[in-house]
Structure formats: structure tokens, C-alpha cells
Amino acid sequence: MLDVKIDHILLNGSEIVKNIRFSLKQKMIYTILGRNGSGKSTLIKALTGLLNSGVYSVNGKVLLQNNDLLSCSSDYLIRLRSSQIKYVFQDPVNSFDHLKKLKYYFKKTGKPEEDVLKLLGEFLFEEPAKIFSMYPYELSGGMAQRLNFVLAFLSSPDLLILDEPTSGIDNAVSNLLLLKLKSFVCQESKSVLLVTQDLNWAAKVSSKIAFLENGTLSDFRTPEEFFNSSDNLVKSFLTSLQMIKK
């Protein structure tokens, strides 16, 4: 459904990532692992032209149904990001405007209230009806992240792109998100692309895993292949990541 051929992404002339080639198929969860500053977030933002073109330059193609997203107008991309490709960014609480009640965000999706309530219930909110009149600063991190997911799911996108969905989120909520993502990709023509540093979570959630280091992306492999790989590059990456983690 999405074909990515990015030759390189430059930040003020210096190369952040280079030679990225992958394609996403439906009904799959793709994970990109990588350390802080490896360019994960830059890469996923580049896919729909979210990078500031004043400082970044992206060379290559991102094909969605033979339509190159990198050469599309920004109006088209805005519409695309509100329907077909949805993002959930890092820092869930500050993804919201703190002066607007959450009702504002639910209204924007154009979905009837019953649908919203039903989805809130599925995300295990205790009193879904109360959420409407709350302000974002009243939410905990886990609640805010669940709401980001609810909002993303409401527009029923084909591709969901997640940036560090579990950072700062407690285990039980991460566990819930994992189950929700899995049932999301059970539907026809849906897929997920996410970046994370959480090895355990990645191992449980992913259909395919790749890692980004020194600006290059490895091949996508299944979690079993990835974690038992005899490839020296993968091995050294995993040990270096585990050194930090353990």
C-alpha cells in the first residue's frame, strides 16, 4: 500500500538518513527500532511531507497508490493526514491544545457521539461521557495516549503512524494499546508503522521489525527472525540497545 524510496534526508546540508527502501503491506504492524537521535522520527515525518522544508530537504519518492506524496500539494496532504494516514506523536498530553475541551477534538472527526462513546468504552475509560467536558491538562499520560488512539481510530485510516507510543506510558496501558493495534490490523487494508525503543513491546506487537542506525535502515524481518538473527549487524545493534536497557 505504501512504497518508500528515499535517497536521503538532509538537515541544513548534513545527511540524517540515506537510502531508505521499504514497502508496507496491509494487515501488518511494522516497527522501526533505533536509539535516540538515530533519525526515526525524522523518517516517519518525512513520509507525508511533515518536515519543515526550510531546513530539511527530502530526496526520493513515497508512493501511495502510484501517487508520489512528496510532490503533492500541501492541501492534498492535509486532507490525506486527516483521513487515510493518521499520526500519533510523542508526548500525548501536549499533542492537545490545553485550552480546548476534548469535545472540540471529537467534533472535528465528524463522527456521531454514540460512536465516540463506544470507542471510548472499548479503550476502557471508566466514565466515557465525562471525557467530553474535560480539558487536556486534566488527563494523565496514559489517558491522553488512549485518547490519541481513539481520535486516530475514529477516522478509520488505512495507515497509522506512531512515534514512540509507549514512552512515559505505564505498562498496563501499553498492554492495552498492543491489543488494540493487533485488532486494528485484523481489518482489511489496514496497517501500522511505528518507531519505538521498547524491545519487549516491539517483540510482542510487531509483524515485521527493522532497525535504523547510522542513517540506514535494515531489512524488515519477523520478530523471531530479528531477535534470533545471526546477522552481525543486528546482533551488535541488539546488544548495544540492551546495554542501555538492562
Add this chain to the structure above:
Amino acid sequence: MKNILNITGLCCDVEIKDSVFGKSKKKRILNNISFSFERGKILGISGKSGSGKTTLAKCICGVIPPSSGKIKIEVTNPESKSRSAQLLFQNSSDIVNPYRKIYRMVEEAIDYSSQKIEDRENEIKEIFETINFPSHLWHKRGFQLSGGEQQRAALARILAVRPELLVLDEPFSAQDVESQLNLVNLFLKIKEKLNVSIICISHDLKILRKLCDEIIILFKGEIVEKGTTEKVFSNPTHPYTKFLLKSENYDLSYEELQLHKEALE
């Protein structure tokens, strides 16, 4: 004198005032907490946000008075009674004065504690060395330090009054895993070298497992599980503890999550 801390029937209420009608209602934060804690050990307290962890820490250190119940700290040195329990606050970087030199801050703590110390310089040096605070930072000011360094500076100040019981409130939050492990080793070193007992509050069970001898799990202001670390992790009895342990490995099913809806943050 085997136990350093005995708590019996501790309750803590807060008053919530209605700003319009001036009525107030009481909310119970801690309900009937009783436990004792052996000298020279490390106790971990865990539970979700709002379960009363920080309130318990503040009660133990005398920051807030309990509504009822008794907290008794058994000290070996009666002179040091008023400063025998010290609390390292969660936002430790906020309590380091940004404009003061760290060395002066620790010196001041010693002055105020009315300890009879002959070689003050050596005493300060020893404290800094125990917490691995490099000498080039001693004469820096608060704002020149990173978050982790500020936390250790706050720790130095607390240790300067030679407490017998150290209470740490979420010392691991906002740190990457590597520095978390360094902190665990640091606390173990402090325990050995300065002969203090430690109570560590954290929502992160993985890290408590590495640090603590005993664990207490709080749920809605009550103790639901208490025992040695080994026992709590291998043989939990309360359903909430089981839930917490299972969620660590992301092994919960949707039905189990549904059952513990109110435990999600």
C-alpha cells in the same frame, strides 16, 4: 531496636473545599496502614498514581501530620531525632537553589544540623565521594548542573545531616534505563557506607526488584501486598499485584484489562 520504623493504624485525610459554597468534604488518602520495617534494609513501595505513595512518604518524614495512627522512628542517636528521617522529593531538581554553590549548600546543611563535626571539610568530601559527585562540580551553582547532577546534589544535602532513614520519592522517574541502574548501585552503596535504612517509592516494579529487600503494594490507600521481594514477585496473593506483574511483560488479555479498568492511568 531491630526495627527502625513502626507504623500502626495510620490514616490520612485531606479536606476538599468547595470554592462556591464553602462546604468541605473529607477524602481519605491513606487508610489503616500498619507495618514495621527492619533497620539496614531497603523497602520498596509501589502502586499506581493516586494510591497514596507520596502521602505515605510525607507522613513518615513528618512533612504532613497523619489524621490518626502512630508513626514511630527508633533512632540510635537520640540527639539526631529531629533529622533522623529525610525525604528526597520527586522533583529534586526544583529544590536545588539555582544560584547557590553546591558545596556551600551542603556546608549549610551541616551547620544547621548542630552535629559536632571536627573535620568538616573531610566530612563533605566523604559525602560527595559516596554519591559519586565529581570534584569539578562541587563549586558549581545549581543551574549549571544537569537534572541527574541536581538530584545527586539534593541527595548530598540530605545525607549531610546523617539521617538514619532515607525516603526516596520516585527517584527513577525521568531517567533513562542506564542512569536508573547507576542509581540503584548508588543507593546500595549509600546504604552500606552510611549505614542508613532506605524506603524507595516507585511505580516501576522492575527497578524495585533490583533494589529492595521487601516490597509493599498500595492500592487505593491501603496495603494489599507485603512481603520479601522474592515472595511478592514469585507468589503474589492480591489480584492487583498479579495484574501489575503480568502487565510488566504485556501478557494481559483484554478481559483482564477490563476487570482492572480502574487501575489504568
